[in-house]
Amino acid sequence: MSSSTELTEKKVFLLKSLDGVIFEVEESVAVQLEVIRELIEGDCARPFISLYNVTSEILALVIEYCKHHAETCSGGTSATIADEDLKTFDNEFMNVDENILLELCSAADYLDIKSLFELTCRTLASLIKDRTIIEVRKMFNVENDFSVVEEKAVRKEFAWAFK
Amino acid sequence: MEGETSWFSHCIDNFKNDSVELDPFLELNDKSSEEVADAVFVDLILPNDLLERILACLPVASIFKAGCVCKRWHAIVSSDRSLQNFSILPLQKPWYFMFTSSDEPVGYAYDSVLQKWYGINLPYIEASSWFIALSCGALAISVNKLSHNYNAFIAKSKQVPGWQAGDESVICDGVMYFLIYSTGGGGTDNRHGLILYNLTSQMPHSLLMKSFISAIGIWSLNGKEWQEIARVPHKLFNGFGEFDDVFASSGTVDLIYIQSYGAPILLVYEVN
Incomplete structure (x- = not known):
């Protein structure tokens, strides 16, 4: 894997996930991770960059996302076609388990990938929107720590929003 | 919290103590504990600022419904900081608010994103007149009696024969526009006029006249020329205008709301 550095003219970087898996990515993909951009530009990205907050499962997805976005944007297609293509890709990409979504959101925040962060936030919000309070608690595994009286009070406080 | 008079002013300090900051990824180090940790896992990887961005x-x-999920969420939804963040987002549009009673502080708010009306009981205000600004879910009320701390501009205009002052004015880009009405006699061509007064340069005012057609439309003023942007389709106008010929209109950001006093209809026009 690492020998491809010599074979291709493109610069590649090695990213190491929390659980020790090393991913090889091209520069066009790596620079989308704002958190390591400075390292790359300052040529301090050797031998590999450790990403302590991201598991290999999530990092693989993040790289897939960045790769597709890098390829589409440099593909020479017209802007509107590229836009459409990215939209379709994003929609399919977001079609994952809720826990994965939350981890992706968190990873995108840590790695500072703005478009992925916004995409995951919007997707999670749309999941919250269509659910009842009880379903949201279940989805986020949040315990209802209101007492009966307290919950009644907050529901009364925001009663207009439930109509 | 019973009998609380304001929506937002809840003491969030009571709820602060449960937002323990944990390393969000602590549990991930140990693969074997992942199943055990699963029950609290999700809440752990979602610090307040991330949750705020999602909400x-x-x-x-x-957003307010989400405040009923648990104490931490309630604290996030009620905090001043997040309320500010919520309202600057491009996803939100200004709301329209109308009173439904002249005596009681109750009214309806309209969210043009969801196209939904909400009945809202305002906190009791002991004053006879108030101005309401409702935008992106936040409500500002300025009450005449209590008003202080603002700059008042008084522009004095010469009397214009044949015209009387209306009670509508707006300040936009440093220019005050003041609506005046013809007192009749001059035919029906020019029934409305505008007095312009530049507040920043204190330039002498100028008078603009406009003959309006019997339709509801939106015009923009380019210098001194009126330019029609849109006109309410005849079909809508018929249903709209037949109850009453008095309309209230207001605009914020890129939305213009037109409401007929007599009919239960609200027109929304989005500029651009």
């Missing part, structure tokens, strides 16, 4: 993508009513 900010919701329509306004859903």
Whole structure:
């Protein structure tokens, strides 16, 4: 894997996930991770960059996302076609388990990938929107720590929003 | 919290103590404990600022509904900081608010994103007149009696024969526009006029006249030329205008709301 550095003219970087898996990515993909951009530009990205907050499962997805976005944007297609293509890709990409979504959101925040962060936030919000309070608690595994009286009070406080 | 008079002013300090900051990824180090940790896992990887960003993508009513999930969420939704963040998001649009009673502080708010009306009971205000500004889910009320701390500009105009002052004015880009009405006699061509007064340069005012047709439309003023942007389609106008010929209109950001006093209809026009 690492020998491809010599074979291709493109610069590649090695990213190491929390659980020790090393991913090889091209520069066009790596620079989308704002958190390591400075390292790359300052040529301090050797031998590999450790990403302590991201598991290999999530990092693989993040790289897939960045790769597709890098390829589409440099593909020479017209802007509107590229836009459409990215939209379709994003929609399919977001079609994952809720826990994965939350981890992706968190990873995108840590790695500072703005478009992925916004995409995951919007997707999670749309999941919250269509659910009842009880379903949201279940989805986020949040315990209802209101007492009966307290919950009644907050529901009364925001009663207009439930109509 | 019973008998609380304001929506937002809840003491969030009571709820602060449960937002323990944990390393969000602590549990991930140990693969074997992942199943055990699963029950609290999700809440752990979602620090307040992330949750705030996710909630900010919701329509306004859903944001407040989310405040009923648990104490931590309630604290986030009620905090001043997140309320500010919520309202600057491009996903939100200004709301329209109308009173439904002249005596009681009750009214309806309209969210143009969800196209939904919400009945809202305002906190009791002991004053006879108030001005309401409702935008992106936040409500500002300025009450005449209590008003202080603002700059008042008084522009004095010469009397214009044949015209009387209306009670509508607006300040836009440093220019005050003041609506005047013809007192009749001059035919029906020019029934409305505008007095312009530049507040920043204190330039002498100028008078603009406009003959309006019997339709509801939106015009923009380019210098001194009126330019029609849109006109309410005849079909809508018929249903709209037949109850009453007095309309209230207001605009914020890129929305213009037109409401007929006599009919239960609200027209929304989005500029651009």
